[in-house]
Amino acid sequence: MLAIGLMSGTSRDGIDAALIETDGEGQAQAVEFHAMPYDDGFRFRLAEACRRAMAMQSPGFEPLVASVEAELTELHVQAVADLLGRSGHIAEDVGVIGFHGHTVAHRPEWGWTWQIGDGAGLAGAFGIPVVADLRSADVAAGGQGAPLMPVYHRALAEGLAKPTVVLNLGGVANITFIGSDGTLIAFDTGMASGLIDNWMQMQVNADYDAGGACAAAGQVDEERLAAMMADPWFDLPPPKSIDREQFSINAVQGLNLEDGAATLTAFTAAAVARAIDHLPERPTAIHVGGGGRHNGTLMAMLTGRTGVAVMSVDELGWDGDALEAQGFAYMAVRRLKGLPISFPGTTGAPTPMTGGVLFRP
Structure with missing residues (x-):
């Protein structure tokens, strides 16, 4: 079946x-991939919507969140249209869309967990069934709702070769451990690029530390x-997840640009090293997407602080940029x-669970 993941x-x-083409x-x-960047204005509105949502006691109506949800859904409609155009396929060829x-x-x-996006609206736009709200059932059953990959x-x-680890470095980092006997363990390890990006945006109005060049020029404040690593969350056994x-970047306020970037980058690497200590076996390799x-700089710090071979998933023939979107299609x-x-x-759910709400056009 051809399936789209978003x-x-x-x-x-x-x-x-x-x-992707998959039987699940x-x-x-992999068939096609498309990355559609947000403009600066929408990124700002989305960040503010997240801040307001985090201040709420439960999901509910909030004017900015509702407005951002509508805008987000329209952007996803555009992304699907662009993807179909690039692939040469039409909507009728696609069996389902996985909409995170x-x-x-x-x-x-x-x-509770709160993912915004109008699944029914997306299904109606293309006449394709949409599976959305993939985390809520797991959380309602007592699981963490993450990671799902x-x-x-x-x-x-x-x-x-097993045991092995797949590490995803987005805004937050999470790992999947596959043991020598097939044991599957997964959890969030801490921050990935989120704090580094926040630091660069605040200090020099840059979206991110390109290539880790800024961190490479700094010194880690050990x-x-x-x-930062003394936070008790890092000692909690898996499965676990974070928002x-x-x-925050408060812990590095007062450092210069380069030292702050270096320290936050080391924070990501040290958190992964701590996560490895929670595993029942040391992995033979860490494959990073x-x-x-x-x-x-982050990749080098991961090698140094974990003592494990670290490599990009692209070396396996996977597309490290497309991996999560492919996973939601799957x-x-x-x-x-x-x-x-x-x-x-993987999430602490009481039993293996089929999550997601199906929206038919």
Whole structure:
């Protein structure tokens, strides 16, 4: 089945749209990928919507969030149209769309998670069934609702030497561990590029630290790093997840541009190293996807602080930019077939669960 996956991630930089051919089980073949960046105005409105949502006691009506949701849905319609145009396919060729939407607040400790995006509207725009709201059922059952990518990582990693880890570096970082006996464990490790991006935006109005060049020119403040790593969240056993807003750049205020970037980059790497300590076996390799893999300084720090071989998933022939969008396409097909997308070892759900709400056109 041809399936489209859509992801607007915690980096808030745009929409990733992927078209794959998959049976939702062992078969998954990339067909086309399209990345559509957000403009600066929308990124600002989206960040503010997230801030307001995080201040709420539960999901509900909030004028800016509602306005951003409508705008977000229209942008996703545009992304799907662009993807279809690039692929040479028409809407009638596609069996389902996996629509993650955008997480404006993630509060599993309060029993809810909130992804905005109009699944019914997207289904109506193309006449294609849409699977959306993929996290809420897991959280309602007592799970973390994240990460959801492990089921797709497992399919892709079938031929890799085990134990191994797939690490996603978006705004937040998460890992999938596949043990030598097939054990599947996954959890958020901490921040990835989120704080680094915030620091660069505040200090020099740059979207991100390109290639990690700024961090490479700085010195890590190990005392401040130790204070950040003393947060008790890092010692919690998996599965666990966090919201992008759980940590802030306050810990590095007062440092110069380069040292602040270096310390926040080391914070990401140190958190991954701490996460590795939670695993039942040390992995033979860490395969990295997401935008953070383009940060050479971060990749080097990951190697240094974990003591494990670190490499981009692109070296495996995977598309590290498309991985999450592909995963939501894969999960949408699993939802149609009644197959689980989350598991006790990946989200803490009580049983393997088929999540997502199906919207038919």
